[in-house]
Amino acid sequence: MGEKILEVRHLSKSFGDNEVLKDIDFTVARGDVTSVIGASGSGKSTLLRCINLLETPTSGEILYHGENIQGRGFSASSYRAKVGMVFQSFNLFANMSVLENCEIGQRRVLGRGREEARANALRYLDKVGMTPYQNAKPRQISGGQKQRVAIARALAMEPEVLLFDEPTSALDPEMVGEVLDVMRSLASEGMTMLVVTHEMAFARDVSSCVAFMKDGVICEQGGPEQLFGAPQKSETREFLARFFGK
Amino acid sequence: MNNNFGGDIAYLWSKYSGLYLDGIEKTIVLALLGTAVGCLIGFLCGILQTIPCAKTDKSVKRFLLGLLRAIIRIYVEVFRGTPMILQAVFIYYGLPYITGGGAKFSSTWLAAFVIVSINTGAYMAESVRGGIISIDPGQTEGAKAIGMTHFQTMLYVVLPQALRNIMPQIGNNLIINIKDTSIMFIIGFSEFFAEHRSIVGTTNKYFPSAAIEMIGYLLMTVICSIVLRRIEKKMDGSDSYKLVQGDALTMTAGNYNYPGKGSNFDERSRESGAAGRGGR
Numbered sequence: 001m002g003e004k005i006l007e008v009r010h011l012s013k014s015f016g017d018n019e020v021l022k023d024i025d026f027t028v029a030r031g032d033v034t035s036v037i038g039a040s041g042s043g044k045s046t047l048l049r050c051i052n053l054l055e056t057p058t059s060g061e062i063l064y065h066g067e068n069i070q071g072r073g074f075s076a077s078s079y080r081a082k083v084g085m086v087f088q089s090f091n092l093f094a095n096m097s098v099l100e101n102c103e104i105g106q107r108r109v110l111g112r113g114r115e116e117a118r119a120n121a122l123r124y125l126d127k128v129g130m131t132p133y134q135n136a137k138p139r140q141i142s143g144g145q146k147q148r149v150a151i152a153r154a155l156a157m158e159p160e161v162l163l164f165d166e167p168t169s170a171l172d173p174e175m176v177g178e179v180l181d182v183m184r185s186l187a188s189e190g191m192t193m194l195v196v197t198h199e200m201a202f203a204r205d206v207s208s209c210v211a212f213m214k215d216g217v218i219c220e221q222g223g224p225e226q227l228f229g230a231p232q233k234s235e236t237r238e239f240l241a242r243f244f245g246k
Numbered sequence: 247m248n249n250n251f252g253g254d255i256a257y258l259w260s261k262y263s264g265l266y267l268d269g270i271e272k273t274i275v276l277a278l279l280g281t282a283v284g285c286l287i288g289f290l291c292g293i294l295q296t297i298p299c300a301k302t303d304k305s306v307k308r309f310l311l312g313l314l315r316a317i318i319r320i321y322v323e324v325f326r327g328t329p330m331i332l333q334a335v336f337i338y339y340g341l342p343y344i345t346g347g348g349a350k351f352s353s354t355w356l357a358a359f360v361i362v363s364i365n366t367g368a369y370m371a372e373s374v375r376g377g378i379i380s381i382d383p384g385q386t387e388g389a390k391a392i393g394m395t396h397f398q399t400m401l402y403v404v405l406p407q408a409l410r411n412i413m414p415q416i417g418n419n420l421i422i423n424i425k426d427t428s429i430m431f432i433i434g435f436s437e438f439f440a441e442h443r444s445i446v447g448t449t450n451k452y453f454p455s456a457a458i459e460m461i462g463y464l465l466m467t468v469i470c471s472i473v474l475r476r477i478e479k480k481m482d483g484s485d486s487y488k489l490v491q492g493d494a495l496t497m498t499a500g501n502y503n504y505p506g507k508g509s510n511f512d513e514r515s516r517e518s519g520a521a522g523r524g525g526r
Contacts, residue, residue: 056300078393093385093388105392140487
């Protein structure tokens with residue numbers, strides 16, 4: 001196991017009276033590809049959004065290289081620049097072209113020059129196979145293409161960890177494959193990834209670790225062979241049975 | 247019955263066209279500058295009003311943000327809720343009166359410009375707020391997720407989109423300003439309507455002069471409308487885009503599935519058919 005990048009300790013999150021996350025403990029180490037699976041409403045996305053501080057945790061702490069990300073003097077924006085996020089709904093900037101989407105963060109957040117940002121953006125657009133569309137606006141390309149650009153935008157920031165929040169859930173079935181292919185190649189290159197997904201095949205074949213969430217707690221966690229092959233908890237078995245129609 | 251309406255207009259125009267045109271110039275410059283600065287004020291208020299404020303923030307920060315929001319709120323209510331003609335009176339005559347001559351505008355032009363800007367700013371603050379609310383929260387999240395601060399998010403992502411959405415409102419304000427600057431005669435600023443008043447004072451041809459005014463104002467507003475539409479169209483950008491072909495052997499059109507573009511092969515056949523020698 002590599003160096004610990006993120007450590008989640010006793011994390012809880014409530015929306016009003018509704019406790020969505022209950023005392024979550026969780027670690028992401030360098031090179032890990034962790035898949036978080038579970039039924040809708042089990043708190044998977046909220047966990048990811050808390051890690052990126054898009055939601056403020058109610059209690060508990062999240063450590064980034066041992067430092068509390070909610071501590072005084074900790075800059076949320078420079079932290080987010082190192083922890084990339086890919087959203088279910090892409091969230092590409094509608095007022096910019098594909099290329100500009102991949103440049104803006106490098107230029108304004110990382111302070112890179114125009115040439116460097118452009119070269120870098122093109123490198124990552126090439127990686128996701130979107131170079132030909134660099135001049136298109138987000139509204140002019142398909143869902144799968146948008147998501148590939150969103151991945152390139154996140155990669156262009158050269159993050160330490162990449163968080164994926166159900167990246168294929170908003171896609172037409174025939175476009176899921178192209179996005180998963182990109183994610184698969186990232187995983188094989190050693191990118192540290194935390195993926196909330198309903199794609200069981202991806203979770204089983206690509207991840208190094210799988211966490212199953214139910215009702216705001218991590219119910220079971222382990223290697224993909226163990227979790228899919230020999231689940232210990234009855235909840236996990238039930239969920240997987242429903243999914244694979246066993 | 248006066249049958250010399252046309253003749254009167256011609257007479258007024260031949261004798262006073264210089265004054266009328268001078269008035270038109272002052273009106274249009276005042277309306278344009280006032281609206282532009284008003285928009286800036288509006289955008290500034292919009293950015294400041296939407297600074298996120300979490301319960302976990304320091305109490306000093308929360309207090310200052312609360313104070314800022316209250317000040318903007320009062321500004322909007324006061325300047326949106328009172329007639330511009332009275333605001334002009336208060337600022338141009340009231341300020342020197344209260345300060346004993348200490349604060350006095352050196353020119354009526356400057357005073358008129360300040361009044362129109364502040365007044366437009368109050369309206370624009372609300373328009374901008376509406377524009378910001380109309381932008382999908384996902385845009386803000388996307389910007390935050392790559393590490394942008396609130397100001398960067400606003401400047402590069404939210405406001406450019408909000409600006410496009412509120413362009414019709416900016417147009418409204420510009421046109422209202424062209425007409426409403428006519429109240430600036432109250433502080434002696436010689437815009438288009440003030441010229442009319444002074445010309446009528448010497449010639450007594452009230453209605454013919456009013457007709458010239460009507461035509462003048464309508465021309466200004468219609469031209470502005472047309473220009474604004476053009477700008478909006480330009481902001482929307484082109485409906486199509488150019489594919490960038492890296493490798494000449496790959497057919498980029500193969501993945502080209504932007505709707506409304508026909509089949510993959512349309513483009514290629516059009517290219518080779520048109521010039522006889524394909525490839526860009």
